[in-house]
Structure formats: C-alpha cells, structure tokens
Amino acid sequence: MKISTKCSLALHSLIIIALFGSKKIxxxxxxxxxxxxxxxxxxxxxxxxxxxxxxxxxxxxxxSLRIDPKDITIWAVYNAVDPKSLSGFIxxxxxxxxxxxxxxxxxxxxxxxxxxxxxxxxxxxxxxxLAELIxxxxxxxx
Amino acid sequence: MKISTKCSLALHSLIIIALFGSKKIxxxxxxxxxxxxxxxxxxxxxxxxxxxxxxxxxxxxxxSLRIDPKDITIWAVYNAVDPKSLSGFIxxxxxxxxxxxxxxxxxxxxxxxxxxxxxxxxxxxxxxxLAELIxxxxxxxx
DNA sequence: TAATATTGTAATTTTTAAGATTACAACATC
DNA sequence: GATGTTGTAATCTTAAAAATTACAATATTA
Numbered sequence: 174m175k176i177s178t179k180c181s182l183a184l185h186s187l188i189i190i191a192l193f194g195s196k197k198i199x200x201x202x203x204x205x206x207x208x209x210x211x212x213x214x215x216x217x218x219x220x221x222x223x224x225x226x227x228x229x230x231x232x233x234x235x236x237s238l239r240i241d242p243k244d245i246t247i248w249a250v251y252n253a254v255d256p257k258s259l260s261g262f263i264x265x266x267x268x269x270x271x272x273x274x275x276x277x278x279x280x281x282x283x284x285x286x287x288x289x290x291x292x293x294x295x296x297x298x299x300x301x302x303l304a305e306l307i308x309x310x311x312x313x314x315x
Numbered sequence: 316m317k318i319s320t321k322c323s324l325a326l327h328s329l330i331i332i333a334l335f336g337s338k339k340i341x342x343x344x345x346x347x348x349x350x351x352x353x354x355x356x357x358x359x360x361x362x363x364x365x366x367x368x369x370x371x372x373x374x375x376x377x378x379s380l381r382i383d384p385k386d387i388t389i390w391a392v393y394n395a396v397d398p399k400s401l402s403g404f405i406x407x408x409x410x411x412x413x414x415x416x417x418x419x420x421x422x423x424x425x426x427x428x429x430x431x432x433x434x435x436x437x438x439x440x441x442x443x444x445l446a447e448l449i450x451x452x453x454x455x456x457x
Numbered sequence: 458t459a460a461t462a463t464t465g466t467a468a469t470t471t472t473t474a475a476g477a478t479t480a481c482a483a484c485a486t487c
Numbered sequence: 488g489a490t491g492t493t494g495t496a497a498t499c500t501t502a503a504a505a506a507t508t509a510c511a512a513t514a515t516t517a
Contacts, residue, residue, distance in 0.1 A: 177504065178406035185411065185421050192417070199463065206418045208410030210506050215464060232514030234463040247428060262404070264320035264475090268350030269327065275334070276348045278455050279327050285451070286389060286443045293435035301428045309427070313420055319475065341492070352477050357493060374485030376492040406504090 176262050179255040180247070182207055183217050187250065187303055188310060190227070190236050197235040217254055224253035242307055248298035259294060263287050318404050321397040322389070324349055325359050329392065329445055330452060332369070332378050339377040359396055366395035384449055390440035401436060405429050 186203050200218065204211035218236060221227040226245060229236045238245075251259070265283060269276035328345045342360065346353035360378060363369040368387060371378045380387075393401070407425060411418035 176405045178408045179504095180405065181407040181421070181425055184425065185408070185417060188417050188421075188424075189415075201463090206412045206415040207408050208412055208418070209408055212466085212507075213505065216466085219465070229464070230514075231464045231512075232462080234514090263318045263322065265323040266320040266327070266349050266351055270348045270350060273331075273348040274456070275327060275331050275452070276350070278452060279323070279330075281455065282330075282448055282452055283323055283326065286439060286448075290436045290439045293439050294432045297428060297432045297435050306424060306428075310417070310420060310424055313423065314416070321475095343492090354478075354495085355476065358495085361494070371493070372485080373483075373493045374491080376485090 176258050177255055178209075179217060180251045182209060182213065183221060183250050183254045184247065184303070184306065186214060186217065187221070187226070187238070187242075187245070188307060191238055191242055191303065191307055192310075194237045197233075199234045220253050221250070224249065226250070226253060242304035243302055245303040246299050247301045247303075247306075248295055250303070251298055259291055261287075262294075263290060318400050319397055320351075321359060322393045324351060324355065325363060325392050325396045326389065326445070326448065328356060328359065329363070329368070329380070329384075329387070330449060333380055333384055333445065333449055334452075336379050339375075341376045362395050363392070366391065368392070368395060384446035385444055387445040388441050389443045389445075389448075390437055392445070393440055401433055403429075404436075405432060 185207050189203060189206060190198050200211040200214040203214045203218075207214065218227060218229055222229050226238070226240055226249065227236050228239050265280060265287075269279050271277050327349050331345060331348060332340050342353040342356040345356045345360075349356070360369060360371055364371050368380070368382055368391065369378050370381050407422060407429075411421050413419050
C-alpha cells in the first residue's frame, strides 16, 4: 500500500558511489548528501550488498560497485531494498464483510487489475539502468 | 508516496450500487459491507457525485449510477476519489543536500522514470471499466 | 596493542498520514 | 414535528516509516 523512499535513497547512494567511488564513501557522507540518517543508509547498503550490487568494507569503511551500472536496473535496486511493497502498493480495505456477496469477493476481484498495475510498474523499473541515470545526470551538468 | 484504500472502497461501493441500486443503499449499508466507517463512505460518495458518476439523495438517502458502467473506468473512479496520490506514489527522500551535486539534482533526475511509472499505472486503470468488474464478479458466482 | 573509525544490527522513540470517530447542521419524507 | 439520511468539520486513534540510540564486530594505523 506504500512505496517508501528506500529506492530513491538507494539510487542516490549508488550514483554517489559510481561517481566518487575512488574516494572513501561512508554511510555518514551519504547520510549528509541524502539528508537522512546514517543507520538507514547502512541498512540499505547492507541489502544492496546481499543482492550482490555493492562491495562494502566493514571496519575501514567505503563502498564500491560490484556490477557495471549498465547492468543495474532500477528494478534490481528496488527489489533489493524494498522487496515487499510493490505487491500491494494499491491499498485495499482490509475488512470487507464475509456475509455480503460483494464483500466476500472484492479482494479476489480487484487482484487482477492490481497485479497488472504492479507488473506495469515493474516493467518501467526494468527499463531504466543506473548507467542511464548517471548519463542524464551528467547531461544536466552541461 | 502512498495509494490509499479509497479507490477499492469506491469500486466496492459502485458495484453494490450497480447490483442492488433498486433498493435504497445508504452509507451505513456500504460501511457494513466494506467494513469501514460510514463517514468515509459519505466522503467518497460525495466525490463520486461531484465527478458526475453518482446521484445521491440527501435527506431521504440512496444512491444510483449516473453513467453506464461501461463508461466508468477505474481511472475515473480513482481520479475522482484520490486525485493527488498517484503523482508521487513512489516515495522520494525529501531533504537531499543542496550543496551536493547529486543531492541538488536527484529529484529532477528521478522525476522522469517516476512519471513513466505513474503513466503506466494510469494506463492500466484506464483499461478497466466497472462493467468488466461486474461481469467478472458474476462469473465468480457461477 | 591501544586508539580510532567504520559497519552491522537490535531496540526504542518520533513523526506522519490514513482512517475512525464524534458531533451536528442541512435536508427530505412521512 | 419526528425520523432518517447526507454533508462536513474537528478531533482522536492507529499503523507504518523513518530517526535515533546504543553497542558489538571489524579493520587500520600509529
């Protein structure tokens, strides 16, 4: 029923790492740039690490991409970071009456269009890569 | 950043009105069937009325469709009932740093894919009509 | 090896938005 | 005018996201 800011935070983080990864990028630096808490960033980065997208050095700190930006889709990032929330991102009233013929079937009835909407979003997410975002970013800077 | 349950509530209400509209359907009856509060229903119905989808009798109570179910899309319902939340249904961290080159551009950068996702959802919503939902509902009942 | 800087993670608190509730005026019918 | 309904504003409750606190685990370096 909700799509959190985790994906935008993760993409922001990955762009910084892709662009400035030669320097040591810590969770505090990314927290500064994103305007959010370093612990949130560490959790996100941990998930990106588990998904095989990032390398992170514990202790010494610093992160680097493990995959070419061309091969990192928004969908991969989103899925690594917030896997549940797309299925069910459209809210459904949770307690319809079982005794009403409509109430007892409304969930099943709406599941078809809702799944198509989810699939449509997933499709767009799969079309965009980190490389494209970086390219657009650089075009913005002239 | 969120898509509320308003749309599913509105569709549920419209199906009941379409099927049982010959009897007097009050906000209390729909509240019973949906498992939510009658005031919520009244607000939803008021918006559907403003959008020209419903007729409602104040005082005496009861509602009826003003448009043929074939001509009522999920998108029209969604738009009548929760017009804001689709633009921005994907959360973006709100306070990126202005002094960071990435932070200052991340919103503009993500707006392109996000708008495409919104458009994709809108497209699916536009393909479904109330008539189709009712037809599927009746097929469920054999 | 001690000092320092960082990640990893659990537990708790704060904030925010949705939804529920209360209250009552406006309106229609009998 | 008694009853039942919609319309709407104001407030309260609840649930989820995000922030915060705390600290163990790990690596570096002096």
